[in-house]
Amino acid sequence: MDFYFGLIQIIGVHTLLGLSAYCVLLTGQVSLAQAGFFAIGAYVAGMLTVIAQWPLVPALGVSALVAGATACAVGFPALRVKGLMLVVATVAFGEAVRLFFFNFTYQVQAGNIRLGPHGGEGFRQIRYFPENGWTTLDVMLFIWAVVALVMAGLWWLNRSRAGAVLRAVGEDELAAQSTGINITAVKISAMTVGGVIAGIGGGIFAHYTTHIEHVQFGVVLATFAIAYPILGGLSNVFGTLLAVIFIQGFLIEGLRFMGDWRNLLFGGLIVLAMNVRPRGLLDAGAMLALKRLFFSRKERSDA
Amino acid sequence: MRNLTVAFAALLAGMTLSVSEDAFAQERTVKITGFGAKSGVVRVFGINSEAAMKAGAEEINKTGGVTLGDGTKAKLTVEFLDDRCNAEEGISVVRRIASTDAFVAVGPTCSNVAESLFGILQKKAGDATDSGLQFPIIADVAAKGGLAKISEWSFRNVPSEFEMYKSLFAWVKSQHPNLKTIYGGVEKDFAHSNATFGVMKSQAETNGFQIAGSAEWLLNDTTFSTQVREMKRANADIVAISAHPFTTCGVLKEMERQGVKPKLLIGLTSSSSIETLQGCAKQAEGIIIPTSFAPVTPEAKKAAESVAKFGGSADLHSAAAYEIMFILKDVIQQQKIMAKPDTVQADRVKMRQGLAGLKETMGLLGKVGRTADREAIKPFLYVHAKGGSWQVLHKPSS
Known part of the structure; x- marks a missing residue:
């Protein structure tokens, strides 16, 4: 079962990454900076548990705060530009973060070994889970408790006035502005929430992979981050989860037995999925159909 | 008398057949799973490792295979999984292998994958407070210095x-x-x-x-x-x-x-x-x-030909994979590994102990020393490119 628990862990962490991009995408902005926030979360949480010997939960809290604060700070200049220019600006930020960690060394002596980030060679021995006796099941449950909390928060946000404001900005900025919505504040808030979620995701990522290095947080990860919500659909948070299961569970892990053909199929199936479901795997229409199906069954059973 | 002779011959033939049937029934297969990059920029390393492992298995099988703990003979088969040089995928691949009857895995290609993989293994064997994976892994390619130190379940056959x-x-x-x-x-x-x-x-x-x-x-x-x-x-x-x-x-x-x-x-x-x-x-x-590899000894030449037959090329990395198959054969026999579904965890512990106890193994260029921190001390030489091939330039004395 450990294999399946491990896979569910990966799906959980990637769902957090996808949800971080989902928040920003709701406002109509395409951000490739999520990998940068994810990296910040990973390094901060790793340093706190390994070097400062903090417990995991407060370390994740701090990593969320640092990544969120960075996202907020980046949001001000970055969100002054739109469309492709924003994509370029956020890619540049992501690369700047990656290169920072590429050059960042901060190690302390612990017995006969040195612990901490070591530039291009990465940061090893982030072994909080095994050293504290967490089983694969424990880790999986912890990750999914976090994912459930985040999803519940975003679900609530979606159904609240704040969610309507985010969507209004995403649908038509000018119309939203004309109704008195502070566009900059909304975008920055979405970016900050996205940063917080990415920071938590990155912190967990560092602990289940036990080793992090700059190459893991490049453009490919940033692309995956926005691919999840786009492929899954922006109508609700479950679309992102569905897309992560499709990519990580089916395309990457499920097709592993196909060997070299897997990579060819990977791209082909994503293109196919986006053509068949252009508004996402779980778009508003699919949600409506599910609701009808669910409620009509409930009504029948009540009757 | 003639009838008696025919009856005796028939009985003998029957016995022979029954013995060979028993022997056939007892012949088993042991799957050794390798993993590494078979896609992306460094895919060639994975392809070569797979070919080398298959070549090694074929050589071992030609000489009768491997003797298991219960005395039965087994043929080696090789399966190779792609981790795309990605740490997350590497962890997933190893968890997949560890969920089977496998008692050891060979890989990975990339050092960044090895860093993560060795990190999820139990650091000190037998430490009940450490819930890390208890599964031996021996690396053939990942060459970054000092990787095997990360866990007592990790081993390498790569040169220093x-x-x-x-x-x-x-x-x-x-x-x-x-x-x-x-x-x-x-x-x-x-x-x-x-x-x-x-x-x-x-x-x-x-x-x-x-x-x-x-x-x-x-x-x-x-x-x-x-x-x-x-x-x-x-x-x-x-x-x-x-x-x-x-x-x-x-x-x-x-x-x-x-x-x-x-x-x-x-x-x-x-x-x-x-x-x-x-x-x-x-x-x-x-x-x-x-x-640490050049086709300069009869064994190395034979290995290079054998690896080529399986669609790979022998170099210092794939040669290490080839050697690993023979190391595993020796450890399986020394440690009397049973390779049965109900002895999986015991077999893994025996394999770890066997690999950790090795002081010396035979490599394609000569004897390979083993260090206390589970690394190899391999003989090496200098080659230079000359006229479209690698030629030996110098062989250091030590």
Whole structure:
């Protein structure tokens, strides 16, 4: 079962990454900076548990705060530009973060070994889970408790006035502005929430992979981050989860037995999925159909 | 009497048949699973490792296979999984392998994957407070220094690059006392190249060479004009390139285009492969590389032919995979591994103990020492590219 628990862990962490991009995408902005926030979360949480010997939960809290604060700070200049220019600006930020960690060394002596980030060679021995006796099941449950909390928060946000404001900005900025919505504040808030979620995701990522290095947080990860919500659909948070299961569970892990053909199929199936479901795997229409199906069954059973 | 003879012959034939049927029924197979990069820029390493493991298994099977703990004979089969040189996928692959009856895995290709994988293993064997995975892994390719130290369940059969470059730079100094300056080039985003560049640089300085500068590029880069322009400006006697075949060839071709002709070229261990010669034999002419494999012994020649039969090429990495199959055969027999579904965990513990207890193994170039921190001390030699092939330039005495 450990294999399946491990896979569910990966799906959980990637769902957090996808949800971080989902928040920003709701406002109509395409951000490739999520990998940068994810990296910040990973390094901060790793340093706190390994070097400062903090417990995991407060370390994740701090990593969320640092990544969120960075996202907020980046949001001000970055969100002054739109469309492709924003994509370029956020890619540049992501690369700047990656290169920072590429050059960042901060190690302390612990017995006969040195612990901490070591530039291009990465940061090893982030072994909080095994050293504290967490089983694969424990880790999986912890990750999914976090994912459930985040999803519940975003679900609530979606159904609240704040969610309507985010969507209004995403649908038509000018119309939203004309109704008195502070566009900059909304975008920055979405970016900050996205940063917080990415920071938590990155912190967990560092602990289940036990080793992090700059190459893991490049453009490919940033692309995956926005691919999840786009492929899954922006109508609700479950679309992102569905897309992560499709990519990580089916395309990457499920097709592993196909060997070299897997990579060819990977791209082909994503293109196919986006053509068949252009508004996402779980778009508003699919949600409506599910609701009808669910409620009509409930009504029948009540009757 | 004649009838008696016929009856006796029939009885004998029946007995023979029944014995051979028993023997046939007892013949089992043991699957050894390898994993590594079979896609992406470094896919060739995975392809070569798979071919080498299959070649090793075939050689072992030709001589009767492996004797298991209960006395039965088993043939070895090989399965190889792709981790795409990605740490998350590597962890997933190993968890998949560990969820089967496998008692050992061979891999990975990339050092960044090995870092994560060895990290999820139990650090100290038998430590009940550590919930890390208790599964032995022996690496054939991941070459970054000191990786096996991470866990007592991790082992490597890769050469010590520190020893190789220490020896090489001392030799260069003795053979070319007139060469004074050195310029470095490094594939900066790849853990192995980056770490080895540090070794090259420190050994060059230790041997009195003056560092004239260094240029950096990335594993996926395809243009190197800026880096080579800086290299040209430095006009160093020696150029040392710590990069894999793909970018090594790119840099060498750019050096030819810009007319950069150092007096001596030194390369990364991983570039002493057929891919470099296929990509840029002309430009690589003369480059010196320390390696732990060259077809210079009858065993090495045989291994190279056998690996080629399975669609791979023998180099220092795939040769390590080939050797590992024989190491595993010996440990299976020494430790009386049962290879049965109900003995999986006990077999894993025995395999770990067996691998940890090894003091010496037989390699393709001679005896391979084993260190207390589960690394190999492999014999090595220097090869240089000459006329489109790798030829032995020098074999150090130790």
